[in-house]
Amino acid sequence: MRPARPSWAVDELADLHDMAWDFLSVEVSARSEQWARNQCVERDFWLRAGELGLICASIPEKYGGGGGNFLHHAAISSAYARTGDRSWGNAVHSGVVAHYLLSYGTDEQKERWLPLMATGEAIAAIGLSEPSAGSDLKALRTTAIRDGDEYVINGSKTFITNGSSADLVVVAAKTDPAAGARGVSLLLVDATTPGFSRGRVLDKIGQHGADTSELHFDNARVPVSSLLGAEGRGFHQIMAQLPQERLIIGITAVGAIELAVDATIRHTKEREAFGAPLFDLQNTRFQLAESATYARVAREFLDNCVIRHVREGLDDATAAMCKWWLTQVQCDVIDSCLQLFGGYGYMREYPIARLYADARAQRIYGGANEIQKELIARSL
Ligand SMILES: Cc1cc2nc3c(=O)[nH]c(=O)nc-3n(C[C@H](O)[C@H](O)[C@H](O)COP(=O)(O)OP(=O)(O)OC[C@H]3O[C@@H](n4cnc5c(N)ncnc54)[C@H](O)[C@@H]3O)c2cc1C
Numbered sequence: 592m593r594p595a596r597p598s599w600a601v602d603e604l605a606d607l608h609d610m611a612w613d614f615l616s617v618e619v620s621a622r623s624e625q626w627a628r629n630q631c632v633e634r635d636f637w638l639r640a641g642e643l644g645l646i647c648a649s650i651p652e653k654y655g656g657g658g659g660n661f662l663h664h665a666a667i668s669s670a671y672a673r674t675g676d677r678s679w680g681n682a683v684h685s686g687v688v689a690h691y692l693l694s695y696g697t698d699e700q701k702e703r704w705l706p707l708m709a710t711g712e713a714i715a716a717i718g719l720s721e722p723s724a725g726s727d728l729k730a731l732r733t734t735a736i737r738d739g740d741e742y743v744i745n746g747s748k749t750f751i752t753n754g755s756s757a758d759l760v761v762v763a764a765k766t767d768p769a770a771g772a773r774g775v776s777l778l779l780v781d782a783t784t785p786g787f788s789r790g791r792v793l794d795k796i797g798q799h800g801a802d803t804s805e806l807h808f809d810n811a812r813v814p815v816s817s818l819l820g821a822e823g824r825g826f827h828q829i830m831a832q833l834p835q836e837r838l839i840i841g842i843t844a845v846g847a848i849e850l851a852v853d854a855t856i857r858h859t860k861e862r863e864a865f866g867a868p869l870f871d872l873q874n875t876r877f878q879l880a881e882s883a884t885y886a887r888v889a890r891e892f893l894d895n896c897v898i899r900h901v902r903e904g905l906d907d908a909t910a911a912m913c914k915w916w917l918t919q920v921q922c923d924v925i926d927s928c929l930q931l932f933g934g935y936g937y938m939r940e941y942p943i944a945r946l947y948a949d950a951r952a953q954r955i956y957g958g959a960n961e962i963q964k965e966l967i968a969r970s971l
Contacts, residue, residue, distance in 0.1 A: 593609060593612050593613075594612065594670070594673040594846075594849065594850075596608045596609070596666075596669070597665070597666070597669050597890070597893075597894050597897070598894050599662060599665075599894055599897060599898055600662075600666050600669070604662055604663065604666045605666075607644075607648070607659075607663060607666045607667065608666040608667070608669060608670050609670075610643070611643075611645055611666065611667040611670035611671065612670040612673065612674075614639075614640070614643055614645070615645075615670055615671050615674050615676075616670075616673075616674050618636065618639075619674040619675075619676040619678075620674075622636065623676050623678060623800060626676075626678040626679075626799075626800030627678070627799035627800045629800075630755075630792045630794075630799060630800065630801075630802055630803075631678075631755060631756055631792065631800070631802040632678050632679050632680070632756075632800060632801075632802070634711070634714075634756070636679070637711030637714060638710065638711045638712070639711075640679075640681070640711060641709060641710040641711030641712070642710075644657050645667050645681070646681060646684065646685050646708065646709055646710070646711055647684075647685045647689050647705065647708055647709035648663035648664050648666075648667055648685065649661050649662075649663050649664040649685070649686075649689075649690075650685075650689050650693060650705055650708075650709060651693075654693070654701050654702065654705035654706060654709070655705055655706030655707075655708075655709035655710065656689070656705060656709050657709075660901055661835070661897070661900055661901050662897070662901055664685055664686050664839075665838075665839075665842060665897050667681075667685075668681075668682060668686065668839060668842045668843070668846075669842055669845075669846060671846070672842055672843045672844075672845065672846020672847060672850075673846045673849065673850055675846075675847065675850050675942050675945065675946055675949075676800065677797070677798040677800070677801055677843070677949045678798070678799075678800025678801050679800075679801075680714070680716075680752045680753040680801060680802065682836075682839045682840075682843070683715070683716060683717060683752045683753055684708065684714060684715045684716075684753060685708075686835065686836065686839045687717055687832065687835070687836050687839070688708070688715035688716065688717050688759070688761055689705060689708055689709075689715070690832060690835060691717070691761050691777065691819060691828065691832055692704055692705055692708075692761075692779075692819070693705070694820075694828070694831070694832070695777070695819050695820035695824075695828055696779075696819060696820075697816075699816070700779060700816075700819065704759055704779070707758070708759070712758075713758040713759055714753050714756045714757050714758055714759075715753065715757060715758070715759045715760070715761070716751050716752060716753040716754050716757035716759070716760045716761070716806075717751070717752075717760070717761045718733075718748035718751050718754075718760050718761065718762045718763065718806055719731070719748070719763045719829065720748060720749055720750045720751070721733060721746065721747060721748055721749060722747060722749050725750075725959075726958070726959055726961075726962055728763065728772075728775070728826065728829065729771055729772045729775070729826065731746075731763060731764070731765065731775065732746055732765070733745065733746025733747070733748065733762065733763070733764040733765065733808060734746060734764055734765050734766075734768055735762070735764035735765070735766050735776060735778055735813075736766070737766065737815070738812075740814060740815050741812045741813060741814055741815065742764075742766065742778060742812070742813050742815060742817065742818070743810055743811070743812050744762065744764055744778065744780065744786070744787075744808040744810075744811040744812075744813065745808055745809065745810060745811075746764065746807075746808050747790075747805065747806065747807050747808070748760075748762070748805065748806040748807075748808075749790075749793075749805045749806075750793065750803055750956070751803065751804050751805070751806050752801060752802070752803055753802055754789060754792070754802060754803060754804025754805065754806055755789050755792045755802045755804040756802050757782055758781070758782050758783075759779060759780070759781060759782065760779075760780045760782065760787075760806060761777055761778070761779060761780075761819060762777065762778050762779075762780050762808070763775055763776075763777055763825050763829065764776060764777075764778060764808075764825075766822050766823065767822075767823060770823065772826040773823050773826070774823060775823070775825035775826040775829075776818060776819075776820075776821075776822045776823060776824065776825040777818070777819040777820060777824075777825045777828055777829075778813055778817045778818055778819060779813070779817045779819055780808075780811065780813055780817065781813070784811050784812070784813055785811065785812070786808060786809045786810045786811030786812065787806070787807070787808055787811045788806075788807045788809070789804055789805065789806055789807070790804060790805030790806065790807055791804065791805050792804050793805070795952070796948050796951065797945065797947075797948030797949040797950070797951060797952060798948075798949045798952055830907075833907075833910065833957070833958065834900070834904070834905040834906070834907060834909075834910030835900065835905070835910075836957050837905075837910040837911065837913055837914035837957050837958070837963070838896055838897065838900055838905055838910055838913055838914075840914050840917075840918060840953055840956070840957045841893050841896065841913040841914060841917040841918075842893065842897075843953065844889070844893075844917035844918045844920070844921040844950075844953055845886075845889050845890055845893045845917060845921075847921050847925065847946050847949070847950060848882075848885065848886045848889055848917075848920060848921050848924050848925070849886050849890070850942070850946065851882070851924055851925045851928040851943060851946050852879070852882050852883055852886045852924065852928065854928070854942060854943055855879060855882070855928040855931050855932070855943065856870070856879060858931065858932055858935075858943075859875050859879070859931055869931065875931055878927050878928075878930075878931060879931075881927070882924045882927055882928060885920050885923070885924050886924065889916075889917055889920050889921075892913070892916070892917070893913065893917060896909060896910070896913045906970075907966055907970070908966060908967045908969075908970035911958075911962075911963035911964070911966040911967050912963070912967055914957055914958065914960070914963050915954075915960040915963035915964060915967075918950070918953035918954045918960060919954065919960060921950050921953055922950050922951065922953070922954060925943070925946050925947050925950050926947065928943055928946075929943050929944065929946075929947050932944075
């Protein structure tokens, strides 16, 4: 059954949401096990999604995108979130990297990459995190040192979504290692660049179908035209893009919360204990009443943030609230729902078990939730 649409998804956004759901729900149920086994979503799926306009929906048509705004991306993301699958790296590809290109790219960079990204012919990743620098991005060690008309990149990245399949990686590196945050720049690295290589696809406790990889740069030379925006502006650019990334994480959280609550209501009405459905026990009723309340409040807050983001741009503190609170509620509600499944909730063949394992990373990536609270506190 099609899930309810977000309140802002009316007219063409409603059609887009429903079309995305009709495609994604069928494909996810057919392919998610295979994605989990392969730790990756195959190119063929990206190409099909591109044909249907599900990639780069919020990128202008002149660059091959759907010509919509953030609501178009959010309509697709909301439908995908309700499938419960976390394999497809479209959030990073369309919601994050495409917007770095759109915001800071030269016409040449946009014309080269965005049309390929919109069809799914090129898959994109963003490499910020390193083995020794995650939350503290100023401490990153990857360098991009200018040598004539080229930058020479050295260093390693880890935990990179779409890492093993990416054709394009936006890489944060120090172009001036002595300048701290002011020495960070962003570079576009074509995955065919000599000296660029991929390490392991990492074995995670959840989100098994998502390709999360290590990347290495060993004297990888890129032309100076690969610089994305101005030299030394990388840290500022990352901070400016993070509210949208955090909002997208919130969309995933709310989809998962709603899915968990619906699945648990169904299960507890069907399963009997002590001669009656589990649903009739007062504890079950109270737990589900609480979870349904969280789901409703989370949805209202999220939809408000989505609309604010489109109208005026989401401020850092509200984006941080959206990210930490929705992902915490996601973990709490899913944990409470899983309990009501008993032993079945611990079995991977039950979607609630996967929702539980997949949820945990949400409190870590996009800036750990503790970092979000620091950001909020700074605004108080
Ligand atoms: C599935 C997955 C996908 C990811 N995808 C990407 C990607 O595509 N690109 C990318 O660049 N990165 C990606 N990441 C990395 C992610 O952004 C980092 O893991 C995250 O920023 C935390 O960095 P860290 O792992 O180095 O933890 P650390 O920085 O070592 O922090 C560990 C913990 O310490 C605490 N902490 C840290 N700083 C503070 C503070 N100031 N105050 C209070 N507590 C603090 C927090 O609890 C934090 O979780 C991904 C991670 C995962 C798990």
